[in-house]
Amino acid sequence: MEFTWTPEQQDLRASTRRLLQQRAPLARARELAEAGTRHDPQLWTAMAQQIGLQGLALPEDHGGSGGSLVELAVVLDEMGRVLLGGPFLPTALAAEALVASGDDAAAGEHLPAIAEGERTxxxxxxxxxxxxxxxxxxxxxxxxxxxxxxxxxxxxxxxxxxxxxxxxxxxxxxxxxxxxxxxxxxxxxxxxxxxxxxxxxxxxxxxxxxxxxxxxxxAGEVLERVRRTASILLAAEQVGAMSTLVDLTAEHARTRRAFGRPIGAFQGVKHRLADMAVRLEMSRSAAYWAAWQPPGSPEAALGAAVAGSYCSESFLQTAKDTIQLHGGTGFTWEHDAHLFLRRARADATLAGSPAEHRAALVPLVLPELAEVPA
Incomplete structure (x- = not known):
C-alpha cells in the first residue's frame, strides 16, 4: 500500500499550523518558558473548540473524533515546529492508557472531559x-x-x-x-x-x-502500548522541530555574509546543511511509517523502535549543527536554538533512550539472536 495524505489530513495540518502561528509562535514558547508559566489556557480552549485536537484520536462513543495515530502525529509535528509544551502530550498519552486499559467506566468518566478540553x-x-x-x-x-x-x-x-x-x-x-x-x-x-x-x-x-x-x-501490556505511542508522537514532534531548525539555518546561511559572500556558498556549510536536510527527511519517513501501522501490531512495535532510535539522535545532532552554523549568535541565550537543544536532550528520557530502542529492535528483526542465552 502507498501512503498518501488524505484531504482531511491536509486540512488538519493547515488548520493546526494556522492556529499555532496565530496563538503560539516560537516567541510565545520562549515567553512562557522564561516566565515559568505552564501553558496558555486560551490556546488550550481554542484547540478544543476550534479544531477538536484534544479529542482527535479518542473513540467517538467517548466524545472523540475517532481519528488515528497518523492524525495525532500530524498535530504533534506542527506543535514541534513552535516547541509547544504544556499538557497536550501527557494528556494524549494518559487518554491512550485509558483506552488501552479496556475500562469502559473509567474511559466514560474521564475521556469526554478530556475531549472537550475541560480536563488534563x-x-x-x-x-x-x-x-x-x-x-x-x-x-x-x-x-x-x-x-x-x-x-x-x-x-x-x-x-x-x-x-x-x-x-x-x-x-x-x-x-x-x-x-x-x-x-x-x-x-x-x-x-x-x-x-x-x-x-x-x-x-x-x-x-x-x-x-x-x-x-x-x-498494566504491563497497557504501558508497553502507550510507550510505543509516546515514541511515535515524540518522533513526529521532533520532525516538526527539525523542520524549523533546517529553515532557520538555511535562512541564516543565505543572509549571513563572510569574506564578501553568503556563508551558504562555502562547501563546509553546504555539506552540514545537506546532512541536516537528509536527517529530517529520513526522520519524517520513520515517524509517519510508524504512525501508519495498526496499533498493537508487530509492525507498530518495529516502527516505534526505529523512530525512537533514529529521530531522537537526529534531532539532537540537528540542534547542535544549528548552534554551530549560527556561529557566535547561536551560542547566546537570546537565540532560540537553545530551546531546541534542551528539548532534544530532554526527549531522550521520556520514552526510552535511543540505545533502549535499538535493543528492542533485536528480537523484532533478528529473532534468532533473542533466543541465545546471555
Missing amino acids: ATLAVAGPDGRWGAGNRTARGSGGDVRLTGTAELVLDGADADLVLVAAQGERGPSLYAVEPAADGLTAQRLDPLDLTRPLARLHLSDTPARLVGEDGG
Missing part, C-alpha cells in the same frame, strides 16, 4: 531509573479502597494535571490506578526541567487513595 491528565509511570513500570510504587487494598505508596519520577505536568494515572505494583502484578490531584498523601514536587517548555514534577504518594483502572495486574 498525565502518566506517573517512571521509576528512579527512568524506566516505565511500577517502579517502587506499591498498592494495597482492593475494590474502592486502594492505597498507593511510593515515588514517581519525571511526571510531565505532574503538579498541575487534573488526573494522574499511576502505575504501581498490585496484588497480581503491575496495575494502573487513577488518582485525583487533591488526594490525601499526594505531594507534587516541582522540578527544574532541562526543557523549559515542559513542566516536570516528582510525585510522592503516602497511603494515597486511588481507584484501579483496567484489570489488576494488567
Whole structure:
C-alpha cells in the first residue's frame, strides 16, 4: 500500500499550523518558558473548540473524533515546529492508557472531559531509573479502597494535571490506578526541567487513595502500548522541530555574509546543511511509517523502535549543527536554538533512550539472536 495524505489530513495540518502561528509562535514558547508559566489556557480552549485536537484520536462513543495515530502525529509535528509544551502530550498519552486499559467506566468518566478540553491528565509511570513500570510504587487494598505508596519520577505536568494515572505494583502484578490531584498523601514536587517548555514534577504518594483502572495486574501490556505511542508522537514532534531548525539555518546561511559572500556558498556549510536536510527527511519517513501501522501490531512495535532510535539522535545532532552554523549568535541565550537543544536532550528520557530502542529492535528483526542465552 502507498501512503498518501488524505484531504482531511491536509486540512488538519493547515488548520493546526494556522492556529499555532496565530496563538503560539516560537516567541510565545520562549515567553512562557522564561516566565515559568505552564501553558496558555486560551490556546488550550481554542484547540478544543476550534479544531477538536484534544479529542482527535479518542473513540467517538467517548466524545472523540475517532481519528488515528497518523492524525495525532500530524498535530504533534506542527506543535514541534513552535516547541509547544504544556499538557497536550501527557494528556494524549494518559487518554491512550485509558483506552488501552479496556475500562469502559473509567474511559466514560474521564475521556469526554478530556475531549472537550475541560480536563488534563498525565502518566506517573517512571521509576528512579527512568524506566516505565511500577517502579517502587506499591498498592494495597482492593475494590474502592486502594492505597498507593511510593515515588514517581519525571511526571510531565505532574503538579498541575487534573488526573494522574499511576502505575504501581498490585496484588497480581503491575496495575494502573487513577488518582485525583487533591488526594490525601499526594505531594507534587516541582522540578527544574532541562526543557523549559515542559513542566516536570516528582510525585510522592503516602497511603494515597486511588481507584484501579483496567484489570489488576494488567498494566504491563497497557504501558508497553502507550510507550510505543509516546515514541511515535515524540518522533513526529521532533520532525516538526527539525523542520524549523533546517529553515532557520538555511535562512541564516543565505543572509549571513563572510569574506564578501553568503556563508551558504562555502562547501563546509553546504555539506552540514545537506546532512541536516537528509536527517529530517529520513526522520519524517520513520515517524509517519510508524504512525501508519495498526496499533498493537508487530509492525507498530518495529516502527516505534526505529523512530525512537533514529529521530531522537537526529534531532539532537540537528540542534547542535544549528548552534554551530549560527556561529557566535547561536551560542547566546537570546537565540532560540537553545530551546531546541534542551528539548532534544530532554526527549531522550521520556520514552526510552535511543540505545533502549535499538535493543528492542533485536528480537523484532533478528529473532534468532533473542533466543541465545546471555
